[in-house]
Ligand code: HEM
């Protein structure tokens with residue numbers, strides 16, 4: 102039997118949701134019929150609006166899906182202005198204030214506290230400047246990810262940006278692909294660094310060479326069925342297909358149609374294509390694609406460049422794109438660290454100014470929740486690096502600041518178990534003050550996810566932290582499971598969960614002890630990932646060694662039972678009424 | 684009138700008549716011999732899987748973890764509320780909840 106969600110989707114879905122959304126915005130939130138709320142909130146996701154959690158009724162998270170994280174000149178300013186004007190609500194965040202934007206692990210932007218009545222104005226403003234929330238959530242093609250500096254990067258095998266733009270234009274709003282069984286996450290990477298993180302997407306195109314009529318041609322190998330969610334992480338599987346750039350759209354459309362027709366619509370937990378690949382195997386996926394979904398002969402896979410991958414691998418160069426890097430055209434791109442991806446609206450606006458003053462006005466977003474200012478001429482570089490804003494959003498951050506990623510958590514998210522972003526800021530600050538990594542270790546990735554959905558991509562970090570609970574002195578407190586040694590690269594590896602349910606106030610001490618053990622017991626020059634790989638789970642569990650320190654955690658209680666964890670009166674009874682029409 | 688029961692947002696919460704009633708992250712004391720070795724499981728609710736009514740009792744099956752012994756598993760049917768005069772009323776979930784292991788006993792309708 103199809104699920105309720107499938108029934109709602111078969112009634113109204115895709116582009117047509119917009120007119121209803123605008124009608125409700127006009128007539129007021131309370132005019133959504135009582136017995137249709139679940140259905141409409143599910144549908145609104147397709148237009149990038151996700152109802153915030155229990156206690157925050159009537160407020161929405163709005164996701165802006167930027168293809169490949171590219172914000173064209175002027176667009177970041179629009180984001181900043183919208184955040185400043187509309188992303189304010191009844192709760193104030195003690196670290197980030199009243200209005201802010203979140204850069205996400207899929208190169209998108211999230212705003213919070215959005216009211217339905219403001220949506221038409223916001224859409225009008227965004228669309229005037231080429232931005233959209235269309236398909237940013239919901240069961241369809243999400244924003245395509247990749248190496249954010251595609252087209253500019255010196256390390257590029259092939260320029261993926263035209264391919265991504267073409268896919269984005271083709272599959273945004275395409276009725277044939279707008280109602281899939283589940284989300285559809287695509288990555289297209291043209292650089293040899295692996296920064297598109299294809300392995301954790303539903304569909305990945307990765308640079309590869311193929312000999313065609315005696316010539317080496319550059320195109321893409323295809324992998325299918327990656328994803329991290331729900332204790333069922335998978336790396337995308339090699340389906341033995343190479344495709345030339347001009348055929349990417351045919352193959353991508355074929356696979357999306359294959360998913361549309363064969364994905365499980367009766368069980369949403371089993372719907373992602375990763376499960377279909379489990380069931381069928383890569384070979385059957387290839388055969389079905391060939392027989393039913395493309396009208397030309399597929400090539401077998403070409404020679405990839407996975408051995409050169411460095412991004413998020415836990416060793417070697419370029420684990421992220423932070424810092425000053427030369428572009429192909431001799432200008433520079435400068436990656437700035439945004440701790441946990443959150444930036445106050447004022448800072449967003451100031452960054453937009455700086456990007457215009459020193460670069461082309463363009464800004465790009467990475468999958469490590471950071472921003473990149475592109476097109477800075479060498480002559481402007483020193484002045485740019487002197488700007489005050491870069492003290493806070495540094496191109497040369499401490500490893501703990503640089504390596505931190507955190508998801509949304511109990512502040513806004515329904516699925517969450519624990520507080521995340523503010524906690525990760527507190528952790529990073531404490532670690533920076535109190536812990537030294539071995540001198541030759543410049544990067545150390547710590548990813549914190551509030552639940553198993555894994556939005557912060559915890560399984561591919563040096564240290565993975567995942568929301569749990571435990572009892573401490575009889576009291577229920579927020580806790581974290583600790584995983585170690587994950588990373589991407591030629592041979593990607595998910596973190597191994599070695600220590601369970603560490604009370605949150607003992608996590609910094611646990612990490613300090615872990616890093617001490619690593620510093621003591623590592624072989625010369627050994628990376629943390631390699632160190633983890635040669636120890637068994639029990640040994641690692643001992644290294645973790647939770648301990649109270651002078652770190653204090655103000656959010657030990659069940660932050661999910663509050664209407665907003667940082668409110669003075671945080672009890673559910675004190676929750677604000679749904680915003681009235683204004 | 685029938686009561687609309689649904690699990691939504693990837694198992695994040697139980698919806699009763701289009702409003703959110705029970706959310707993940709609650710900690711439940713379960714009398715559930717089939718779930719883990721503990722006399723009483725102390726379980727974090729991580730995902731709702733299924734909902735149904737048995738008489739007037741609203742029940743759910745969930746995925747969760749016992750924070751005493753570490754067992755991660757799927758539960759039988761757990762009562763979370765009652766339908767009284769057509770309205771959902773919470774069962775006190777701070778107390779011990781008795782789990783019905785036999786999945787046939789509860790009718791999965793709504
Ligand atoms: C209101 C807050 C959010 C909610 C309710 C939410 C919901 C979810 C859910 C339900 C999943 C599991 C999906 C699945 O099974 O496919 C998921 C996974 C994910 N989400 Fe979110 N999310 C939120 C915020 C975010 C943020 C801030 C990001 C950062 C871009 C993000 C990116 C991701 C990623 C990367 C995954 C992993 C999916 C995978 O690889 O399988 N989400 N999210």
Ligand code: SF4
Nearest residue numbers: 508514517551552556
């Ligand atoms: S990982 Fe869980 S808690 Fe964090 S944003 Fe995703 S769904 Fe929410």
Ligand SMILES: [Zn+2]
Nearest residue numbers: 719721749752
């Ligand atoms: Zn137990």
